[in-house]
Each structure stands twice: as C-alpha cells, then as structure tokens.
Amino acid sequence: xxxxxxxxxxxxxxxxxxxxxxxxxxxSHVVITSGPLFARKTALxxxxxxxxxxxxxxxxxxxxxxMTDPSTPxxxxxxxxxxFPTGALVVPPPHLVRSNGKHD
Amino acid sequence: MISVRDISKIFNAGQINEFTALHGVSLNLEMHETTVLKGxxxxxxxxxxxxxxxxxxxxxxxxxxxxxxxxxxxxxxLTKIRRSTFxxxxxxxxxxxxxxxxxxxxxxxxxxNEKYAPLRKRAIEKLELFDLGRRAGAKIECLSGGEAQxxxxxxxxxxxxxxxxxxxxxxxxxxxxxxEFMAIMKELKAGGATIILSSHDPIVYDSDxxxxxxxxxxxxxxxxxxxx
Amino acid sequence: xxxxxxxxxxxxxxxxxxRKGKNGAxxxxxxxxxxxxxxxxxxxxxxxxEAALVLHESPEIIVQRTMTGRYQTIPISWSDKIGKxxxxxxxxxxxxxxxxxxxxxxxYTLTVPSxxxxxxxxxxxxSGISTMRSVYKGDIIxxxxxxxxxxxxxxxxxxxxxSQLLTSDLILLSEKDYRDxxxxxxxxxxxxxxxxxxxxxxxxxxxKITHLYPEARPIVxxxxxxxxxxxxxxxxxxxTVIFSAAAIAFIIFAWDKASGLSAEEQREIGILKxxxxxxxxxLLIKFWEGIVVSLSAFLIGTILAYAHVFYTSSALFxxxxxxxxTLYPTFRLTPFIDFGQVATLFFLTVVPYTVTTIIPSxxxxxxxxxxxxx
Numbered sequence: 001x002x003x004x005x006x007x008x009x010x011x012x013x014x015x016x017x018x019x020x021x022x023x024x025x026x027x028s029h030v031v032i033t034s035g036p037l038f039a040r041k042t043a044l045x046x047x048x049x050x051x052x053x054x055x056x057x058x059x060x061x062x063x064x065x066x067m068t069d070p071s072t073p074x075x076x077x078x079x080x081x082x083x084f085p086t087g088a089l090v091v092p093p094p095h096l097v098r099s100n101g102k103h104d
Numbered sequence: 105m106i107s108v109r110d111i112s113k114i115f116n117a118g119q120i121n122e123f124t125a126l127h128g129v130s131l132n133l134e135m136h137e138t139t140v141l142k143g144x145x146x147x148x149x150x151x152x153x154x155x156x157x158x159x160x161x162x163x164x165x166x167x168x169x170x171x172x173x174x175x176x177x178x179x180x181x182l183t184k185i186r187r188s189t190f191x192x193x194x195x196x197x198x199x200x201x202x203x204x205x206x207x208x209x210x211x212x213x214x215x216x217n218e219k220y221a222p223l224r225k226r227a228i229e230k231l232e233l234f235d236l237g238r239r240a241g242a243k244i245e246c247l248s249g250g251e252a253q254x255x256x257x258x259x260x261x262x263x264x265x266x267x268x269x270x271x272x273x274x275x276x277x278x279x280x281x282x283x284e285f286m287a288i289m290k291e292l293k294a295g296g297a298t299i300i301l302s303s304h305d306p307i308v309y310d311s312d313x314x315x316x317x318x319x320x321x322x323x324x325x326x327x328x329x330x331x332x
Numbered sequence: 333x334x335x336x337x338x339x340x341x342x343x344x345x346x347x348x349x350x351r352k353g354k355n356g357a358x359x360x361x362x363x364x365x366x367x368x369x370x371x372x373x374x375x376x377x378x379x380x381x382e383a384a385l386v387l388h389e390s391p392e393i394i395v396q397r398t399m400t401g402r403y404q405t406i407p408i409s410w411s412d413k414i415g416k417x418x419x420x421x422x423x424x425x426x427x428x429x430x431x432x433x434x435x436x437x438x439x440y441t442l443t444v445p446s447x448x449x450x451x452x453x454x455x456x457x458x459s460g461i462s463t464m465r466s467v468y469k470g471d472i473i474x475x476x477x478x479x480x481x482x483x484x485x486x487x488x489x490x491x492x493x494x495s496q497l498l499t500s501d502l503i504l505l506s507e508k509d510y511r512d513x514x515x516x517x518x519x520x521x522x523x524x525x526x527x528x529x530x531x532x533x534x535x536x537x538x539x540k541i542t543h544l545y546p547e548a549r550p551i552v553x554x555x556x557x558x559x560x561x562x563x564x565x566x567x568x569x570x571x572t573v574i575f576s577a578a579a580i581a582f583i584i585f586a587w588d589k590a591s592g593l594s595a596e597e598q599r600e601i602g603i604l605k606x607x608x609x610x611x612x613x614x615l616l617i618k619f620w621e622g623i624v625v626s627l628s629a630f631l632i633g634t635i636l637a638y639a640h641v642f643y644t645s646s647a648l649f650x651x652x653x654x655x656x657x658t659l660y661p662t663f664r665l666t667p668f669i670d671f672g673q674v675a676t677l678f679f680l681t682v683v684p685y686t687v688t689t690i691i692p693s694x695x696x697x698x699x700x701x702x703x704x705x706x
Contacts, residue, residue: 024674031667041386053560058439059439066559066560067523160702
C-alpha cells in the first residue's frame, strides 16, 4: 500500500532527529574521552610557555593575538594594508582595546 | 425537515454597493423530497442554498433543521452540522488542482478524527460507485469534464450526508453529461436522500426527479409547483 | 486529535509537493542559511573552548617592554627586581620570534623551550612546516640568519599532528642557536614569563611591575584567555557578514510570505471552508507548512554543519580562514557544542518562520464558506 505523505515526512523527521541526537551524544562522548589529549596539549603549553593558538600565520599580529601591540598592523606595509580577510576576522584583544581605545 | 422563516440576506450592508439578495423568504423542505429552485440569475437561488446549507447566516429571520434552530449557532457547531448533514455540489465543481481525485474526495473528512484506512476505503468505494475506481490516483487536471463532475459528486457524498445541495450543477455541462447527472441524482433519491437543486436548465426543473419546483425572482418566491 | 493533525499534514504536504520547484528551492536555501550559521556557531564555540582549556597553562604573566607604544626586547636584568616581588614564584626570560621564509612565503615562529631544548644544530618543527616543506626527522633545513648567512639545522623531531593548533608553525631550537640566528644580544630576551602563585595577586603584581619599570607592559593570563573568548566576537568580520546575510535572507522570506496569499491560494481556502473545514483547520495548514519547511531546514542544516566543522575541518571556511597564509592548521577541533546556542538557533529557525507563514493567512482563513458559491 502506498505510504501516506505524513508517514513519510514524520518518519524522515524522526530519523533526522535521531541522527542529530546521536551526533550530539557522540560529541559529548568524544569530549569526555578527550581528557588525555587535552592533558598532552596543556603539558605542551606549559612546557613551551605558549600564549596563543596557531590560527593565522599571515602576520605577527594575527599569529600572536594576545601579544600584539596596536601599532604592529601598520608596520607591515607603508600603506597600512590590512591582512585581509584574516585581520577582519578577529577583533583586537580586550586588553588592547581597554588601554588603547576602541578600534572603530 | 428544513424550515426557513422570513429570512432576508443583505450583502455589503450600509455601503454603496448594498444588495438585498433575499426578501423575507419562508419555506419548508421535507426530508426525502427533491426540490428544485428555478429562476434567472440574481433571483437569490444560490444565496438561499447557502443559507439552507449552513454556509452563511441570514441577516434577519430564522432557520430550523429538524426543528432545532441553527441560525445563531457558533461557527464551529454550524460547520460540524454542515459537514455531517450536507453534501455540496458546486457549479464550478471546486475541486483542488494538483492533487488526486482520491484525495479530493477525502478532503471533507480531513477535518474529523476519522482514521485514515477506513476513510480511504470509503472514498474509493464512492469513486467506484461512479466508475472512477481506476482513476483514483489521477490528478484533477487529467480528468475529463464528466469525470470531474463525478468526482465532485463523490466528494459531496464522502460523509454520507442526508441532504444533498447542488447549485447550478449542469451549468457547465453538455446535455449528455447533464442527463448523466440527473440519472445519478435519481439513484441517490431512490436511496432516500433529500436533494435541493438550483437551476435555470429545463433538463433539471422539467425532469421527473423534482417533487417540487419553486420559482424565485428578485429574492422572493413567486410560485410553487408540486409534482403529482 | 492525532489523526486530525495527520490529515491536515497530509494535505499540507500534498500542497507543498504541488509546487515542488519553488518549495524545494525554499527548503534548499533555508537549509543552506542554517548550515552556514550553525557552522559558524560550532566552529567558533569549539575553538574558544579549545583555547580556554589549553591556555590555562600559559604563563601567569608575560612582561613585555615597549617604547613609544611599540614592542622592544627586554633586558634580562629586569628579572632580578621582578623576581623579588611578593607572590612571584619564578621569572624566566622567553626567547621567541618570527622568521619569514621567502621560498615558501610562510611565517614561522621560532622559540626556545624551557625544558628539553634541542641540542645545538638541531631543531624540532611543527607538523605544518614538515608537511609544507616535505621535511622529516633527520632531514636538514636551511634558514638565513639576521646577518644574511645561512644556518643549517637537522630535524630532531616533528611535533605531534594532534597539537597542530598550537604548534603547526613552531621551530624549537637551543638558546645558543636562536641568539646566533636572530642577533638578540645575550643580555636581552623577547619577554619575561612569570609564574605566580595566587591569581588574585595578578593585578597587584602587574601594578608593581609597571611601577618598577614604567615602560613594561604586563599581560596577564586571564587577558590571554579573554583574547580567545572574543576572537570571533559579534563584531568580527566573519560573524557580522554571515549573520547579516542570514538576517537579510530571512527578511526576504518573511516579506514574500507577508505580502499575502495568491488568488489561487485564497480560492483553495474558500473550497476547503465550503466542504466543511473550520478556520482553525486552515490555520493548521499554515502552521504545518511553516513547521515542515523550517524544522527540516534546521535538521538538515545543523547535521550538515556538524559534519562540515568536525569531519571536514571546516573545509568551506578554509579559504577565508587561511587568508594569504601558506602555513595553517587543519582546524581539527574537538566537538565542543553549546547546546544553548543550538536551542536558540532552533527557536530562531522555526518560530519566526512559522509565525510569518500563519499570520498573513489569518484574514483569508476567516473567509465565509459561501464565498466560493458567489
């Protein structure tokens, strides 16, 4: 017998909800079991005295966001060209904004 | 019995295009009888059918169904009565395009809590009554005029109504289809249905189906003929 | 009641299927919007959590030296006085800096580790460098020093791939090699790393440092962490552009819905009313229509976003995130998820869309059943 539209829709939606729920449960599980991984990473941070993630290696102020100073972006080029799009992706660290004013 | 007492219907009251469709009409319609309302366009036939069939409320007057007044019932109750008591066949069929004949027939019952399987079975039975069983899955646009008419009748019958109302049912049909329609109505009458038709087609009001022919003009009943 | 809803849902789905193209496109576009939004939410949250978790082991205070607002190397002699401040456990001069590789147009970070540094002539390199230059353990790399002369280093170790978000561009070398390479004099360092016993003393100690050395700039660990809390803040380019685009797309949807029903739709409502449907049934069609589209878009978009961020390492964002960098991590993130954000996304996806589907139909839903007869 031909399936009702609502049966197909409700079945598919229930399936998707189960998948999403399953994904979230799995994610929680991965987070819980990633203890040793984070222990190794934090040991590395401690050992190497790191202060920043290696997100953007384009320029010094995008590489070490927390260590930069406000004039650094402007030293990279006489025309003060922004490292686009990286420079536009991140906001200046709060401690810089606090001591050197807003960036807008 | 359906009893209509001194009803009037005014459209767009208080506006420039105010129009009185019915002036103080009174009428008793007996069960198991076939009544035909005849008259020219604008005589009030369609308006009267709409009021009798609980589709609208009169501006003044009262309507009784089986001695129970229904004039000022809340919409929900009126709708329930309409759904369970009346089956409508419209002039333009008013079928929904893009969905199948079967689904069109089932639609009036969608508003209830009836289970799908028995409803579907009943809908197929209704279609098979009119030789449309094999066309159940066809979309409305793919049906001929005669097939669409029969789907419209099947739809009107899905809730097993006791009263069938048809407004100008043969207006868009050729004479062959008109006669086919009348044949179906005769069968329904033989099964005990109460039928109320409006028409200005002689095929309808001159046929031996009609127990009573009521002539209307300018929103009033001008004459009444009973069949012997 | 359930059967009643299922009947209405059947009819609603039939209606939606009647205009497969239009409704299919609508679902696709809405799913895409949710996909992008959810991807941004997943990515930024996971990154921030990762940063918060690992950077809590960063040095408690870093002391930089500035002149005219610009960074300068710091005299190692400052360690003596700073080390005597109450609450400071240890002061260690840090040596690190940048090296631009003209051949590969890549920036490297050179650093001298406090523990287990490579012996002179050897380096440990990050996995990003190894991959980019196809250099492995035992290979030799050449870098030009500050004086223009080449220095040869043997690769001792490749830093783990799993730590690439921290170490991808790192080159670890001995102090002797770094000073020789960079030209930093023996009495200077890049900055000073302080270990402090009590977090409540950070502010006091920082004040004392600036009192001792007015050109010093202490950076406290909480500030380092806050940098990453804010990194993809609401005012960052990525987030602003994406959320603005989503808002505009939503306004376009809502406008289309709110501009009322077509004549065809109104006729259909009239037919349904005439065959016995109530006003509430008509509104239920619109409710289900809204739910079907928005809930489906949410589920599809969110599931795909999860796969995108945590299985493909945000492949679609990669060109934007990389920018002009030639050396970059693969953003393989641990799936930290803020369920509050997901719930908010769900409500913002489903409720406004469903409401903007129902409301314009209100008027048409109250049409008189006999309208189709006239």
